[in-house]
Amino acid sequence: MHLAPRLNRMPPYFFARVAERIRAVEAQGHRVINLGIGSPDLPPPDFIIEAMIAAAREPASHRYPSYTGSPELREAIAGYYARRFGVALDPNREVLPLIGSKEGLAHVLMALVGDGDLVLVPDPGYPTYRMGTYLADGVFETVPLRPELGFLPDLDAIPEETYRRAVAFWVNYPNNPTGATAPREFYARLVDLAHRYNFVVLSDNPYADITFDGYRAPSFLETPGAKEVGVEFNSLSKTYNMAGWRVGMAVGNAEVIAALLRVKSNVDTGIFYPLQAGAIAALTGPQEWLAERNDIYRRRRDVVVEGLRAAGFQADPPKASLYVWARIPEGWTSEALSTHVLETAHIWLTPGIAFGEHGEGYVRVALTTDAETLARAMERVAQVLS
Ligand SMILES: Cc1ncc(COP(=O)(O)O)c(C=O)c1O
Structure with missing residues (x-):
């Protein structure tokens, strides 16, 4: 079939490919905690x-x-x-x-x-x-x-x-x-x-x-x-x-x-x-619920920053957004680290390289999972990197 040449310059959407990788790990019987995509887990009022x-x-x-x-x-x-x-x-x-x-x-x-x-x-x-x-x-x-x-x-x-x-x-x-x-x-x-x-x-x-x-x-x-x-x-x-x-x-x-x-x-x-x-x-409509919702994200942010630091990452708490952007420990590429954490801890962290070459050396952790699960995930990450 003839496909447009512009497709050659355009890889499939990164997060669509990630979904396939996660499915492959799940097919081996593991439950993956996906801290990749910033899709809010809480419903609207x-x-x-x-x-x-x-x-x-x-x-x-x-x-x-x-x-x-x-x-x-x-x-x-x-x-x-x-x-x-x-x-x-x-x-x-x-x-x-x-x-x-x-x-x-x-x-x-x-x-x-x-x-x-x-x-x-x-x-x-x-x-x-x-x-x-x-x-x-x-x-x-x-x-x-x-x-x-x-x-x-x-x-x-x-x-x-x-x-x-x-x-x-x-x-x-x-x-x-x-x-x-x-x-x-x-x-x-x-x-x-x-x-x-x-x-x-x-x-x-x-x-x-x-x-x-x-x-x-x-x-x-x-x-x-x-x-x-x-x-x-x-x-x-x-x-x-x-x-x-x-x-x-x-x-x-x-x-x-x-x-x-x-x-x-x-x-x-x-x-x-x-x-x-x-x-x-x-x-x-009323907007007051946004402050309460942001407080939930703030608590999650603090859990993630603390957990990542304990696991050897450098991370500062952001003032905004749904993400913690963390410098990875020495000796890894972001892709190798994400793959290792997915395969051994069954947790998906987005490798910084997915966002461009200047994202190398970082991972992105989304705050769209409850605090208890995030805490557990950070402990597992620390275990497989120690
Ligand atoms: C920076 C940025 N822009 C745009 C979007 C797209 O948002 P939506 O299409 O849901 O409005 C996202 C979603 O993650 C985003 O992170």
Whole structure:
């Protein structure tokens, strides 16, 4: 069969391959504790589920939904950005609901990137920034995130020529996989560069509401001038424990939003209305439960950091995100260590190399498992590495 040449540049999605490896260990009769993927294990509260069920009973809910999402959902998203970040958005021009933010990350590149256009992506970073660039027949250059700079890109180290060639620059704070956060000055500098060199800032912000110890994550759009140069992607997946619902959003620059809608309206037909009704309930309903939920993640974070340190890793507690990013003991590659821990302790830790070459030397541990299981898992990791 003829397959598109671009597939040669695109490996199967890493986490899909991991599922096969875990199944193989389970087929040998072991129960694997999967600390790989950041899929929230706790459900959303009942009021969200009830809103979805009520909408599912409405006959009109089963028609094709609108390409732009319902006006109520767009208003609920604008209301969330106003309340949470103090960012004013026009719900008709600056807000686009997505079928989970991941599709938007890939589709926006089809709207912005042409043959050979350059996209700057963080390394380590979420794989879709790179693969979406390939799907759009663009090229990417990686921008290293190093611990010395708090896993922020060194904006001064990027050559002027690279800035000139770039059509888009991805940033993701709170960061997956490192758990790093970005200060407001970083965004101010980036917006300034985007104005000067005429690239689009693509801010991926799905962890803004998973924060600990009093930290409050900003939106890139809070920066003066940001809306002129960029958009932000956000998601209900992590914030509201709704990963399986597939509801996300792109917000910000109206021209980019319109371009993304042009691509999407030719590819998909919007979000099932009952899911939109649940999303509206999540965004407009009580928010107090998020603090309690974050406290559960914080306790898990502390268990993991302590357990990893006892097992010989170096790890700092992150202020945000669903992950602990830990430097592995000397003498291992991240892939060899993950494989060893999977085969002997039956625990899956994501090797840092899965996020790019600058992820080597680290593993990522997701906090989406209860604290007791995490404690047990950390003990088993320590045993097989001692
Ligand atoms: C950095 C980052 N961006 C985007 C996503 C996609 O989220 P969703 O498609 O569920 O909205 C994830 C999910 O893990 C992520 O970690």
